[in-house]
Amino acid sequence: MKDRDNTGWIFVLPAVLVLGLVGLIPLMTVVNYSFFEIFILDARFWVGFEWYEGIITSGHFWASFGRSALFSMLILTIQIPLGIAIALCIPQRKTWVGISLAVVALPLLVPWNMIPSLWLALMNPDTGILGRVLGGLGWPVDWKLSIPHTWAVVIAMDVWHWTSLVVILCYSALTTIPPSHYQAAAIDGAGPWQVFRHIQLPQLYHVLLMAVLLRFMDSFMIYTEAFPINAGGPDGATMFLAVDLGEEIKAFNYGPSAARSVIYFLIVLTVAYSFSKAQSKLSDRQTS
């Protein structure tokens, strides 16, 4: 039982102040801008919900929304099971664990703007390892013109980049399972699937929830990595939500880009809300 008193606010105050400065104030500024037509920042005209209407009713926005949603779904269906599987494969013997984890985590350390360059170098048909192997097998990679190929490259790149995070989180949750649980399962004659289903998976729920949240949102709003592969092409097939926003900002359309930002933040809030709902449901179930 936690003591109910408000001294907790003193402890969270520094965090509230920092996030207020770098999060809340900028957010309020964006909300403010989203209702104005702005040529230069000193001269602006109230336009009400005009930008919002324009975005919500445009087919382009919904097309990008659909592409981002599809992309996130694909990323989650690949990365979460793969991350769990690899975490389960990491041996429990001491020396190898550290080294496997360190190697697996390396992609997380590559500067994000270099990730497309690495993959383009890898896919290069003349000099790249993968490009030459695939070309030799008779499957030349055509990421410039073929939509499925571009998607395959972007997805492979994201899987390469971020599965490691899922692995690290899952692995650390798995280590908290006491050995006695496994011994009890062995005595009961449980097979690997039953051990996974009844001992390992329940221990993973909390961490998986966070992993799903982070991976969903970060892939839904993929920006830095997606654009350089094919500049949103072919034919706009990899124009994701955040890429659209980036283009608006580069064009200095303050009002529309602000309205777009607010819409994206509303999506973020919705996702965060369902996350916290799921989290409290999970806690209830585990305490009861």
Next chain:
Amino acid sequence: MRDSARMWRIIKALALTAFVVFVSLPLVQMTMISFVATLAHPDAPLGAFTLRNYSAILDDPNLRSAFANSIAYVLINICVTVPVAIPAAYAFSRLSFVGDKHLFLAFIAFRITPPVVLTLPIFQLFSTLGIVNSVFGIALAHCLFNLPISIWILQGFISAVPKEMDETAFLDGYSRRQFIWKILLPQIAPGIAVTAFFCFMFSWVEVVFARILTTTNGKPISMALNALFGFQTDIGLVMAVTVASMLPGAALLFAMRSHLSRGFKIGRV
């Protein structure tokens, strides 16, 4: 029974090997290119093996200062994030206060807000505060995503410390401040290390804030890399800088490997 256990071990080893190969492929490619002369130089013909790309990093003052800037802003970020996150994590773990659930939700919302949404107002705000084009600006902006995730990680570590410890300490006459300093902090020291590592990892590679906040000065490695792309890009040099940029992280990872492999209790509320 024993046969099937052995089979599982082999399958696991193969799967892990396959994944490690997949992870290594782009990195191997990168390392290979970094040792090749990709632009013709008097002393190294095109396509020849060379160490020139690496020595070029040391010779270029822009690249040298980019490394210094990156290290500086990441350290500043950790020094701000961790001390601010520890009391907040303690409060979320141990205390119950009005609005705690909502506040945690708000923090998480800021973590998953894409930086591109806030680039413009953060640039304006930081220009007013005079911290644009300096490492302080980036360090502060990165708190947006590092602080919530740090609170989440630390909260898991603090929740793993048995509550009886608090109670015994209070009975022994410790004040809350003394308890946190003398008992809790040593207990969660590995957690602090893991948190600092995560801050490093997310901050070192971020580019959206780093780009808008450094137009003239204070450029980190990622932006120095961007500047290398041009009409005639020396891709060998680009790859060499990328390899070099990963070395501090790889060293940290190696140092942290026992903490990571021992595992940590995270995500309990």
